Amino acid sequence: xxxxxxxxxxxxxxxxxxxxxxxxxxxxxxxxxxxxxxxxxxxxxxxxxxxxxxxxxxxxxxxxxxxxxxxxxxxxxxxxxxxxxxxxxxxxxxxxxxxxxxxxxxxxxxxxxxxxxxxxxxxxxxxxxxxxxxxxxxxxxxxxxxxxxxxxxxxxxxxxxxxxxxxxxxxxxxxxxxxxxxxxxxxxxxxxxxxxxxxxxxxxxxxxxxxxxxxxxxxxxxxxxxxxxxxxxxxxxxxxxxxxxxxxxxxxxxxxxxxxxxxxxxxxxxxxxxxxxxxxxxxxxxxxxxxxxxxxxxxxxxxxxxxxxxxxxxxxxxxxxxxxxxxxxxxxxxxxxxxxxxxxxxxxxxxxxxxxxxxxxxxxxxxxxxxxxxxxxxxxxx
Amino acid sequence: xxxxxxxxxxxxxxxxxxxxxxxxxxxxxxxxxxxxxxxxxxxxxxxxxxxxxxxxxxxxxxxxxxxxxxxxxxxxxxxxxxxxxxxxxxxxxxxxxxxxxxxxxxxxxxxxxxxxxxxxxxxxxxxxxxxxxxxxxxxxxxxxxxxxxxxxxxxxxxxxxxxxxxxxxxxxxxxxxxxxxxxxxxxxxxxxxxxxxxxxxxxxxxxxxxxxxxxxxxxxxxxxxxxxxxxxxxxxxxxxxxxxxxxxxxxxxxxxxxxxxxxxxxxxxxxxxxxxxxxxxxxxxxxxxxxxxxxxxxxxxxxxxxxxxxxxxxxxxxxxxxxxxxxxxxxxxxxxxxxxxxxxxxxxxxxxxxxxxxxxxxxxxxxxxxxxxxxxxxxxxxxxxxxxxxxxxxxxxx
Numbered sequence: 001x002x003x004x005x006x007x008x009x010x011x012x013x014x015x016x017x018x019x020x021x022x023x024x025x026x027x028x029x030x031x032x033x034x035x036x037x038x039x040x041x042x043x044x045x046x047x048x049x050x051x052x053x054x055x056x057x058x059x060x061x062x063x064x065x066x067x068x069x070x071x072x073x074x075x076x077x078x079x080x081x082x083x084x085x086x087x088x089x090x091x092x093x094x095x096x097x098x099x100x101x102x103x104x105x106x107x108x109x110x111x112x113x114x115x116x117x118x119x120x121x122x123x124x125x126x127x128x129x130x131x132x133x134x135x136x137x138x139x140x141x142x143x144x145x146x147x148x149x150x151x152x153x154x155x156x157x158x159x160x161x162x163x164x165x166x167x168x169x170x171x172x173x174x175x176x177x178x179x180x181x182x183x184x185x186x187x188x189x190x191x192x193x194x195x196x197x198x199x200x201x202x203x204x205x206x207x208x209x210x211x212x213x214x215x216x217x218x219x220x221x222x223x224x225x226x227x228x229x230x231x232x233x234x235x236x237x238x239x240x241x242x243x244x245x246x247x248x249x250x251x252x253x254x255x256x257x258x259x260x261x262x263x264x265x266x267x268x269x270x271x272x273x274x275x276x277x278x279x280x281x282x283x284x285x286x287x288x289x290x291x292x293x294x295x296x297x298x299x300x301x302x303x304x305x306x307x308x309x310x311x312x313x314x315x316x317x318x319x320x321x322x323x324x325x326x327x328x329x330x331x332x333x334x335x336x337x338x339x340x341x342x343x344x345x346x347x348x349x350x351x352x353x354x355x356x357x358x359x360x361x362x363x364x365x366x367x368x369x370x371x372x373x374x375x376x377x378x379x380x381x382x
Numbered sequence: 383x384x385x386x387x388x389x390x391x392x393x394x395x396x397x398x399x400x401x402x403x404x405x406x407x408x409x410x411x412x413x414x415x416x417x418x419x420x421x422x423x424x425x426x427x428x429x430x431x432x433x434x435x436x437x438x439x440x441x442x443x444x445x446x447x448x449x450x451x452x453x454x455x456x457x458x459x460x461x462x463x464x465x466x467x468x469x470x471x472x473x474x475x476x477x478x479x480x481x482x483x484x485x486x487x488x489x490x491x492x493x494x495x496x497x498x499x500x501x502x503x504x505x506x507x508x509x510x511x512x513x514x515x516x517x518x519x520x521x522x523x524x525x526x527x528x529x530x531x532x533x534x535x536x537x538x539x540x541x542x543x544x545x546x547x548x549x550x551x552x553x554x555x556x557x558x559x560x561x562x563x564x565x566x567x568x569x570x571x572x573x574x575x576x577x578x579x580x581x582x583x584x585x586x587x588x589x590x591x592x593x594x595x596x597x598x599x600x601x602x603x604x605x606x607x608x609x610x611x612x613x614x615x616x617x618x619x620x621x622x623x624x625x626x627x628x629x630x631x632x633x634x635x636x637x638x639x640x641x642x643x644x645x646x647x648x649x650x651x652x653x654x655x656x657x658x659x660x661x662x663x664x665x666x667x668x669x670x671x672x673x674x675x676x677x678x679x680x681x682x683x684x685x686x687x688x689x690x691x692x693x694x695x696x697x698x699x700x701x702x703x704x705x706x707x708x709x710x711x712x713x714x715x716x717x718x719x720x721x722x723x724x725x726x727x728x729x730x731x732x733x734x735x736x737x738x739x740x741x742x743x744x745x746x747x748x749x750x751x752x753x754x755x756x757x758x759x760x761x762x763x764x765x766x767x768x769x770x771x772x773x774x775x776x777x778x779x780x
Contacts, residue, residue: 175680175681175683175684175685175687175688176678176679176680176684176741176742177644177678177679177680178678178679243640243642244639244640244642246639246640246642246643246721247642248576248644248721281575281576281577281579282575282576282577283574283575283576284574284575284576284721286574287573287574287575288574290574291574291575325642325644325681329677331727331730335730345575
């Protein structure tokens, strides 16, 4: 049984060790990934639960799918035997091999995936092209505004399920945490488009499922979450953390998120439901810095705490996380659907490091401008 | 009553009922945990003597259809002071309300000054509910409870093996089938990845850890409950009152550090309901550790704000470095100056327990009582607070 998972039957006599999954630590390849998925699926099913796995092949449209979440999700869908089409503008390559993926596995995937090239903001095109094709299920991974969803729903009156990637950013800030799916949401938040989309799906009566991740991490992350720490660790620089460093946040591995997306497919229990999906432990800012160091085999870092009010960083972000507590309970998904994340934090960060940053790949170049302002060093203007 | 009980009958094992008993209650008790086979005949004979008069007072009995609603004889060994004292009080009343038999053994003397404080000053409520209250020392437990036997024993008193061992040993020798222990979430090792989850590393030298280990070796059916902080009428130790004292007098609330520290403050009814679940689902509970807490964290700043909201008053929070006041730091603030946050995952997974703590609402009720008993008018000295404010060069109220 994988370590770092939520509590099940505990026996005081056996001290459950947080053992790391060896398969994810070293090389990643498509086949290994798939094997571990199948194993975990068996384990995750709660006893006696009616888990309606999609047994028939479905015609699935993924809005997006070429950047991060969708890359992992689409592989799982193809592996499950579904016919998968990615709707993208084609800016990023439609398919790319995953780091460490065997040629055979990649080619098998590549040969099966379909591409529908277009701009999802071109609503007429969306409506026409989707209506012409007809799809059973839509995974909307990159939707931001409610109006983007309307043409899709109009084009597909017989849609079986609309699975939406929302965000835990919709929750209203609260003194009582963790955030739960029943909690108040913030209509003024930066993510109000996600909220409005959820409301639209609800009002249209379509069978939808909305997933609210917290911070997503993992190989190929384009949001500088773990990468931000890795750059500093590699450069041997201190890590500047705002205020106390006690702020508690939460990271969820992209592979666990992809598996959660699979788990809700064709699942009646998930109909018209919202689920928080993330890691099953939270972490302080200080703890995250140290976890990244462990993951990359770096020595324990020097942490510098500063008061952000004392600085003017202009438009630059000095730290990649909201300066507040921000974490959500993932109990609902666990209790109702048997969704339990595989990755513990250090384990997941190690996976990300080994398959991405540790191989010399990253999305954003290191930029220590704000660090230097904080550290009182002279500005290096780019 | 008898017909209600009969309808929930289901046999999970095949041991036949003792021939001398004809009450339908007998068959239910045998269908539950197998470890009770030796004690069941004793407890049943005891029950058959007093059950008729007992049952008449149980008009509020709730029948849990799927679970064996077998009535138990429960002994609560209760501490005579401190934050955990109120747990036994609520648990006793909830068990009585569910139709179980309850004896509360409070450590020490009935006549001591400690017994003038809540919840002990309200122990008549336990007696009125049909329970028994006795006093004595755990070292002499065999004498204090001579001739009595119980199905379940809860130790809500000891923090180390010296204090709990006599209770555990006596419980075992007198045939109790289930032993429950109130431990503490304070034994978890500090973590940077909250929350504390059952199974996480604990401080090896903690007294409670030694107790848990001993129980696991000695009792077939045992469970340990790790609480944090509690609010609730009848509390023996201040919790929310600390905030109310300052808010109601227009005094600043001094909080060490950033105030971002997360803690878990539960209404004691949550602890009571979790313990009751364990009593009524002994097989499921057996061998497990349960974080005995609500399912929400609150920051220290948040708690101050919620108390103020409950009082309908403004609050001024000031933060200070506890190092600046030296040895007074411990007395200055009633909560741990760190993240101290456990989640009740095992209780939810294993017992199907649900939390009902609602701090915003519960604190309103707490504030109402605070005013009702006249504590808002009480003269209180705030020496340490004043020291803190001085060190921060803030005005000290007259």
